[in-house]
Amino acid sequence: MLRSIVISPDSDLIGRLESFLSEVGQIGVARKIAGYPDSVELTRVIRAHAPQVVFLGLDSVPKAAAVAAAVEKNTPGVQFVAIHRTCDPTLLLEAMRMGVREFLSPPFSRQTFFEMLARLQEGLQKMPPSIAETNLLFAFLPAKAGVGTTTLALNTAASMARQPNTHVLLSDLDLNSGMIRFMLKLDNQYSIMDAAEHAAHLDEALWPQLVSHLDRLDILHAGRLNPNFRIEAIQLTHLLDFARRNYQGICVDLSGNLEKYSVEVMHESKRVFLVCTPEIPSLHLAREKYQYLQTLDLAERVSLLVNRTHKRSSVTSAQIEQLLGVPVMMSFPNDYQTVQRALQDGTVVEPGSELGKQYTHFARMILGTKTAAAADQKRKLSELFSIVPGKFSIFPENKKSTS
Numbered sequence: 221m222l223r224s225i226v227i228s229p230d231s232d233l234i235g236r237l238e239s240f241l242s243e244v245g246q247i248g249v250a251r252k253i254a255g256y257p258d259s260v261e262l263t264r265v266i267r268a269h270a271p272q273v274v275f276l277g278l279d280s281v282p283k284a285a286a287v288a289a290a291v292e293k294n295t296p297g298v299q300f301v302a303i304h305r306t307c308d309p310t311l312l313l314e315a316m317r318m319g320v321r322e323f324l325s326p327p328f329s330r331q332t333f334f335e336m337l338a339r340l341q342e343g344l345q346k347m348p349p350s351i352a353e354t355n356l357l358f359a360f361l362p363a364k365a366g367v368g369t370t371t372l373a374l375n376t377a378a379s380m381a382r383q384p385n386t387h388v389l390l391s392d393l394d395l396n397s398g399m400i401r402f403m404l405k406l407d408n409q410y411s412i413m414d415a416a417e418h419a420a421h422l423d424e425a426l427w428p429q430l431v432s433h434l435d436r437l438d439i440l441h442a443g444r445l446n447p448n449f450r451i452e453a454i455q456l457t458h459l460l461d462f463a464r465r466n467y468q469g470i471c472v473d474l475s476g477n478l479e480k481y482s483v484e485v486m487h488e489s490k491r492v493f494l495v496c497t498p499e500i501p502s503l504h505l506a507r508e509k510y511q512y513l514q515t516l517d518l519a520e521r522v523s524l525l526v527n528r529t530h531k532r533s534s535v536t537s538a539q540i541e542q543l544l545g546v547p548v549m550m551s552f553p554n555d556y557q558t559v560q561r562a563l564q565d566g567t568v569v570e571p572g573s574e575l576g577k578q579y580t581h582f583a584r585m586i587l588g589t590k591t592a593a594a595a596d597q598k599r600k601l602s603e604l605f606s607i608v609p610g611k612f613s614i615f616p617e618n619k620k621s622t623s
Contacts, residue, residue, distance in 0.1 A: 222340070225251040225269055226303075227287060228277025233305055233326070237275060240328040246337055247273060251423065256283040259290050264424040266295050267465040270351050272344055275324070278304045281314045288318050297349035299340045353464040358586060359489040362476040363496035363506035368527045370399045370473050371559060371569075372495055372552065375576070377471040378568040379583035381437035386587065389431070389467045391440040393482060394475035395449055398442025405566035408432045411443025416451045419458035427462070434568070438467070451481040460488055469587065478512070486518055491586065493549070495525045498535045507544045523549040530554050550582050 224247050226234050231254045241247050250269040257265065274291060278284050284302075291298055301322040302315040315323055322336050358376075362369035370392075377390035391412060392398040400406070410430045418426060431438040451459075463470050472489070474482045486492045492513070496506040506524070513522055524544060526537065529551045537548045555575040562569045569576045583589075 221245070222247045222272045222344075223250050223269060224248065224273040224275060225253065225265060225271045226275040226277075227253045227256065227284075228275070228303060229255050229279050230277055230305065233277065233303060236326055237303060237324070237328070240333075244330060244333060246334075256280065256287055261424075262287060262290055263294065266291065266298075266351065268422065268424040268427070268462065270349070270461070270465060271298060272349055273299045273301060273340060275301045275303050276320065278302050278311050278315060281311075281318075285318045288320065292319070295349055295351050297344070297347040299343050301336065301340070351465055353461075354468050354470065355464075355490050356469040356587065357460070357464070357472070357485075357489045358470065359472045359474055359482075359486050359492045361474045361482075361486070361492055361494050361509065363494060363502050363509055365397075365476065367495050367497045367502055368559075369476070369495040370394070370403065372493075372525065372527055372579075373471050373473040374400060374403065375569050375579040376583055376586075377469070378434060378437050379571070379576075379579045380469045380471070380587055381435060382571070382580070383583065383587060383589050386468045387436045387438070387466075388469040388471065389438045389440065389463050390471045390473070391463075392442040392473050393451075393485065394473055395442055396445070396447050396475055396477065398473070398475075400439060400473065401441035401443070403563060403566070404432070404434070404439065404441075406432045406439065406441055408441070412440050412451075413443050413446065413449050415440055415459060416455040419455040419462075422458065422462045427466070450479070453481070453484055456481050456484050460485075476509075478509075483516060486513070486516075486521070489521060491523050492518060492521045493525050494522050494546075495527055496540075497528045498526060498533045498540070500535075503535070503540060503543055510544055510546055519546075522546055525549060526551040528552070528554040550578070550585070552578050552582075 226237060226249055228234050234252050234254065238249050238252065241249055250271060251265055253265065276284050276288060288300060300320040301324055302320045303324050304311055305325060307323065307325040312323055322339065324336070360369050360373040374390060377388050380386055381388040390400065392400040393412060415422070415430050431440050472485050474485065494506055494510060496502040510519070510522060513519055524540070524546050526540060526548055530553065537551060541547050553575055555573065558569055558573045558575050569579060571577070571580060
């Protein structure tokens with residue numbers, strides 16, 4: 221069944237069209253807009269529902285034309301059907317000038333509809349709708365409980381969100397002992413379980429109620445302990461598809477128990493960050509998990525993060541790499557006091573601290589963002605050769621709020 225949205229100021233016509241589409245059962249209506257949305261609202265609707273067909277009312281031709289142009293610019297390939305109460309030849313001509321080749325008006329005919337449907341499907345087959353989606357999905361997997369994976373995932377996501385034009389989602393998928401809600405003192409009653417149960421019906425109105433906010437970081441926490449709850453593959457698919465369309469980066473904190481839905485997330489991820497500490501038990505379990513991930517054809521996606529390191533550690537990065545057979549992507553210093561202060565305040569680690577700077581460096585690395593030092597060097601070279609330097613800015617520290 222094709223997905224559609226209906227945009228028209230004629231509420232009665234919308235109702236009649238929806239009833240007819242329900243009867244024929246070939247096109248489902250995901251969203252109805254009684255009016256002509258502005259560009260911001262239209263973008264939210266398209267990202268939320270990813271329609272293949274847009275039914276567009278011609279009550280105001282200039283406004284309809286603006287909507288059609290905006291959709292075509294941002295989501296090429298979407299098929300349009302003009303709708304109006306009357307089949308006026310003048311409106312047909314106006315629709316053609318807008319690039320809309322299909323037109324429906326009541327009373328709706330099944331024969332006319334199915335002929336139109338065949339043309340729509342042919343158009344979709346030739347050029348499927350292209351909706352921008354991020355591939356920056358990162359899974360954080362602990363080698364064992366207590367290695368600080370949640371702290372690392374949270375602060376990495378927050379550091380990503382401080383980068384310019386980067387809206388980030390942090391999802392806590394540890395349904396057995398998710399800690400993000402506690403760490404940030406979130407009071408949102410909704411959780412990943414609610415999002416999963418409504419995954420097939422997520423939209424721009426429901427989603428803001430499910431997530432909490434930390435500036436440009438949205439958090440979908442795990443909710444209260446419910447070890448019996450499991451997320452089905454189709455629910456996860458809907459969730460990740462929705463998130464990819466609406467965020468520039470996604471971080472997922474996994475439990476480490478390798479549940480089926482956790483494995484599904486790792487298969488969807490650009491990188492899987494296996495987190496361990498320099499202690500022997502943690503390294504042993506990290507090797508066991510890496511070997512298991514190899515059997516799942518995930519080895520090429522795995523990067524090793526070593527948490528809570530200190531300068532006098534008896535185990536070096538080279539030894540860890542030799543033991544596990546995978547390179548250490550980055551190490552994070554042990555800074556108990558800084559982490560505890562953040563925990564007491566219900567916020568993220570201070571960005572200006574040594575640990576905070578390392579999180580920022582890591583976030584820029586995985587986003588592909590140039591470091592401040594590299595930008596300064598480029599600026600100096602530009603000035604040397606009389607080239608106007610580009611601007612570089614770091615987003616100021618965030619302040620917490622919850623939805």
